[in-house]
Amino acid sequence: MRIIQVLNNNVVFAVDDQDMEVVVMGTGIGFQKKPYEQVEEGKIQKVFVLTNDNASFAALYDELSEKEIETVLAIINYAEKVLDLKFQGNLFITLGDHLHFALERKTDEITLQNPLDWQIKRLYKKEYQIGVQALEIIKNNLGVVLEKQEASSIALHLINSEQNSQQIGETTELVKLIQNILQIVQFHFGIEFDEESISFSRFLTHLQFTAQRVIENEPTAANDEDTFLYDQVKIKYPKAFDCAIRVFEYIKNSYAYQLSKQEIVYLTIQIQRLVSK
Numbered sequence: 001m002r003i004i005q006v007l008n009n010n011v012v013f014a015v016d017d018q019d020m021e022v023v024v025m026g027t028g029i030g031f032q033k034k035p036y037e038q039v040e041e042g043k044i045q046k047v048f049v050l051t052n053d054n055a056s057f058a059a060l061y062d063e064l065s066e067k068e069i070e071t072v073l074a075i076i077n078y079a080e081k082v083l084d085l086k087f088q089g090n091l092f093i094t095l096g097d098h099l100h101f102a103l104e105r106k107t108d109e110i111t112l113q114n115p116l117d118w119q120i121k122r123l124y125k126k127e128y129q130i131g132v133q134a135l136e137i138i139k140n141n142l143g144v145v146l147e148k149q150e151a152s153s154i155a156l157h158l159i160n161s162e163q164n165s166q167q168i169g170e171t172t173e174l175v176k177l178i179q180n181i182l183q184i185v186q187f188h189f190g191i192e193f194d195e196e197s198i199s200f201s202r203f204l205t206h207l208q209f210t211a212q213r214v215i216e217n218e219p220t221a222a223n224d225e226d227t228f229l230y231d232q233v234k235i236k237y238p239k240a241f242d243c244a245i246r247v248f249e250y251i252k253n254s255y256a257y258q259l260s261k262q263e264i265v266y267l268t269i270q271i272q273r274l275v276s277k
Helices: 054-063 067-084 089-109 117-123 125-142 151-161 169-188 198-215 226-238 238-257 262-277
Strands: 002-008 013-017 021-025 046-048
Touching: 002 198, 013 054, 013 169, 021 089, 046 067, 046 125, 054 089, 054 117, 054 169, 054 198, 067 089, 067 125, 067 151, 067 226, 089 151, 089 238, 125 151, 151 169, 169 198, 169 238, 226 262, 238 262
Parallel strands: none
Antiparallel strands: 002 013, 013 021, 021 046
16 A cells, blocks of 8 residues: 555545545554555555545644544444444534534633434434544543534534435435434324334434435435235224324325335334333
8 A cells, every 4th residue: 555645643644546536544643654655554554535525634644643633543443332333524524524513612611502312312312322432532531522413513523424324404304314313203193102112213314314305305215105014004903004104194294205004004103112111
C-alpha cells in the first residue's frame, strides 16, 4: 500500500494492492511520511474507501486536532464492536464534523437541544448507549464534558450511517414516522408498551423496516391480488386489523405511500402479538 497524500500525522490517502484509492487511519501513520512511500502496516487502524467525498474529508481532517481524530476513531471502533458491523467513510466525515462543532459550542457556552432525544433513547437503545459511552471517550481523550443529550446526537449519526448513508433529514423523518406509528397503536388500544419485552423489540424491528421502505418510497409488492390472508386476519384479529388500517391511512395521507395488503397482513399480525402480551 503506497501513500498518495499525507493529511496529517494520523491520516493518509493511499493506493491499495488493487490500485484502489483508500483512506488509511492510525496513530502516527503519516508522521514524516511522503507520497509514494509505503504505509506502515503495523500502524493501520482503519482502512476505507471514500466515494466523491475526498475533498470534504481532506478539508475537515485538516481542521481536526490529532486528539480529535483519535477520539473519532475510538468512538467508531467501539461502535463497530458493539453493533458488529463496519462503517464506511461518510461517518468519519459527519461524526468528525459534529464532534469538532460540539467542542466549539462547548467553548462558546452554546447549548443546542436535540428534539429527538427521547425518541432515540427509546427506539435505538444500542446506538444511544454507544453515544453515552462516546461521551466518556471524549471526556477521557479530550478532557471535555459534553451535555448528556449529545449522546443522542452521536447516536443519530450512527443510525444515519447504518441506513445506507441517507441524509440526516431522512433519518430524522424515519424516527418520527416510527414514533407516530407507535402512538397510533397505543391510542388505539389504550395501553402502555412493555419496552423491555421481546414482543416490543420484534414489533420495533418490523416498524423500522416498514418505515425505511416508506421514506425511500420503495415500490410495494407487484402481486397483491391474493386476498385470502388479508380476509383471514381481518376476521381473526379485528381490533389489530382496524389499528393496521389506521396506520395505513396515516402513511397514505402523510407520505403519499400505500402499504400493500401483504404488508397490512404482516402489520396486523405484529400488532396482535404485541398487544396480546
